[in-house]
Amino acid sequence: MHLQGIGIGGGVVVGRIVRMPDPLPEPVATPSALTPAVEGNRVAEALGAVAADLLARAERAGGVAGEVLEAQSMMAEDPTLVDDVTLRLAAGATAERAVFEAFTAFRDMLIELGGYMAERAGDLTDISQRVIARLSGVSAPGVPDPGHPFILVARDLAPADTATLDLGQVLGLITLDGGPTSHTAILAREKSIVALVGAAGAASLCDGDEVILDAANSVVVTSPSAEQRAEARAREAARAARALAPVSPGRLADGTPIPLLANLGSADGAEAAVALGAEGVGLFRTEFLFLDAVNAPTVTQQRVEYERMLRAFPGKKVVVRALDAGADKPLAFLNDAREENPALGLRGLRALRASEQILRDQLAALAQADAATDAELWVMAPMVATVEETRYFVGLARELGLRTAGVMVEIPSAALLADRILRHADFASIGTNDLTQYTLAADRMLGSVAGFQDPWNPAVLRLVADVGAAGAALGKPVGVCGEAAADPLLAVVLVGLGVTSLSMSASALADVRAALGDVTRDQARMLAELALAADDAVSARALVTTRAADLLSSPSPTEPSLAAPQERHPRKVLK
Known part of the structure; x- marks a missing residue:
């Protein structure tokens, strides 16, 4: 079975699935037994600790990932959010509930704005989880460590997790949500992680399932055969060899x-x-x-x-x-x-x-x-x-x-x-x-x-x-x-x-x-004509993939060009 998504990068990996743990449960809306001042001190300590942790991660990660995490650190202590939390504490909420409600309200506002601001909504959810975990004295949800290399499946991945992934263990990422410009996709590209985003069907994958994550073709192959596994590993070895080749201008x-x-x-x-x-x-x-x-x-x-x-x-x-x-x-x-x-x-x-x-x-x-x-x-x-x-x-x-x-x-x-x-x-x-x-x-x-x-x-x-x-x-x-x-x-x-x-x-x-x-x-033009003649994105990719494979498997100096009469009708190319 093939699960569709949006592939990030041109890589392919074979591995076993490990799923991201579920998020912390929503804090119960019960009146606090503490005074607003005491609860406020708890919140201030938790926000400061989370901001400091994110800043430390930013310094270790560097690059685009560092910029994202530094921005998250600033969001954790945003005065607008802190003021909203303070108001909720004054009304008798617990620190955990006040943080949850304030961050959720701000997140929903960003989603409503759309575009760039909607992209920041997931950051707020992650920060909220980390702060609530600190207040509750438990570990924040994060990337699991099963003790062996694995392909991680998650609803989406927070920047703080993506930026600090152990690339010796995490072979690839599959997310149910997100698109090609989400933080997960951007950071995966920067770190050369094989990834598939927006793969809603990945909800059916279970811990231990062996799959082929094929970002180049935007699919996850479940229960792969020995032949499919061997072909995927050969492709990845060839890709690794290309990365080590001497750098030359594009041509x-x-x-x-x-x-x-x-x-x-x-x-x-x-x-x-x-x-x-x-x-x-x-x-x-x-x-x-x-x-x-x-x-x-x-x-x-x-x-x-x-x-x-x-x-x-x-x-x-x-x-x-x-x-x-x-x-x-x-x-x-x-x-x-x-x-x-x-x-x-x-x-x-x-x-x-x-x-x-x-x-x-x-x-x-x-x-x-x-x-x-x-x-x-x-x-x-x-x-x-x-x-x-x-x-x-x-x-x-x-x-x-x-x-x-x-x-x-x-x-x-x-x-x-x-x-x-x-x-x-x-x-x-x-x-x-x-x-x-x-x-x-x-x-x-x-x-x-x-x-x-x-x-x-x-x-x-x-x-x-x-x-x-x-x-x-x-x-x-x-x-x-x-x-x-x-x-x-x-x-x-x-x-x-x-x-x-x-x-x-x-x-x-x-x-x-x-x-x-x-x-x-001429071959590039012919492949472009094939893509233009397709009815949708999936068939365009499939037609070009098939024809490109044919070109590579049987190169010929007499390969017909777009100028040849038969190439004026792109659907005839595959016949």
């Missing part, structure tokens, strides 16, 4: 260069990305400078951080995304107004235009950093929907001294107008996470619709093809910086659709580099 089998770039959230990950073969940066997220700030950072403060990143990539391309914030990532100095549907509200470039000085300061800081370093700086605007927005951003970037200005294609309207948008922009970068969300009307943070959040969907691929065709016609570069680029087989399809560079988590570079090196441009 197709016919020599066509496809630069492979890294997605980074700060300069801290630059050294590791270079070591893994990143040829530059395809997405530098600047939000880390803004999200925890009371006031917008100054031009000088920003310039220092931008210079750090640019100096790590001398002579190489670094694509910086302007601040992508708004109602779903509220900033008091930008826009913290409550909106009914923040994913469709004042966010990205719209929010920046409403507070233009913040955008001007950021672009000015980038121009100063560019002048002081040798990297090739490109800047791009987030959440562009119209040609007019493109003209506005490119014009402002030029005014402030930036030479190369482009746009993110995350909204279907931008893809449909790509031929007009690229007459003004120097390049386009496709954010497949949001493009998929908006095309399929499926919140990328909502587990109940995770099955729709699949960039293999032919509707999404058709939009990518439109942007690729516009770029080719106008001689403008078209990159992909969404996590779709980290899927090795999908990366080949994206190149076949006209994408000229790929940016991803650095840990995915080796797999993608190897996949590109196995096909020519």
Whole structure:
């Protein structure tokens, strides 16, 4: 039997299941026998201890995981939450119940906001569990230690657990909830953990079950045969060998260069990305400078951080995304107004235009950093929907001294107008996470619709093809910086659709580099036509997987190309 989910990375492992323990039970709502002051002291001690523990874990983990855990540590002592707990204690609640109610209320509010804030809801649940465990004198629920290597199954995994997993024991992760941009998925990519998220059917798996976790094909194979186990182990050995191969630039089998770039959230990950073969940066997220700030950072403060990143990539391309914030990532100095549907509200470039000085300061800081370093700086605007927005951003970037200005294609309207948008922009970068969300009307943070959040969907691929065709016609570069680029087989399809560079988590570079090196441009185009001709994401992946396997098993210099008449009808390829 095969259980479907969303695979993270290109790995495959064989192992036995161990399930995550159930969470602590909800504290009983009974009046406290202690005074509010005494209960308040208990809460203060527990919150402080949990915050300190999370901060210590952050320092050990480092990188993206460290950033996530540091943010959790701050959430544990958030003044708004502490005030809510205090009010509940004054009404006679126990410390345990007051913490549970306050954190639950705040979590529900974040879920209602959707988007980025909804992603933080799971963090609150984890912190609440840890605080209640401390108050109750019991161990917080965490990753089990059965004494042997295992594949972990959980409803979802808290960042504090994912970041500190013992990779000598945990072979892989399977979560029932979550999507390709959840914390579990992001941290799994960073730590090169084989994972499958949004696999609701995994609820049927029991401790001790032997399975094949095949992230490359987004399935869990239950009760595998000896032949299936041997094939999976051979694939994993081949993948491990590829990771040890000398690093080289990304290119197709016919020599066509496809630069492979890294997605980074700060300069801290630059050294590791270079070591893994990143040829530059395809997405530098600047939000880390803004999200925890009371006031917008100054031009000088920003310039220092931008210079750090640019100096790590001398002579190489670094694509910086302007601040992508708004109602779903509220900033008091930008826009913290409550909106009914923040994913469709004042966010990205719209929010920046409403507070233009913040955008001007950021672009000015980038121009100063560019002048002081040798990297090739490109800047791009987030959440562009119209040609007019493109003209506005490119014009402002030029005014402030930036030479190369482009746009993110995350909204279907931008893809449909790509031929007009690229007459003004120097390049386009496709954010497949949001493009998929908006095309399929499926919140990328909502587990109940995770099955729709699949960039293999032919509707999404058709939009990518439109942007690729516009770029080719106008001689403008078209990159992909969404996590779709980290899927090795999908990366080949994206190149076949006209994408000229790929940016991803650095840990995915080796797999993608190897996949590109196995096909020519004509073969990539033929595989892309197959995917476009499918009716849904599952069949698109299946058709391409089958045909790609055929290409690799019987390579031939006379392999028919897309230009051949028989390839004009992609369904005939499999006959």
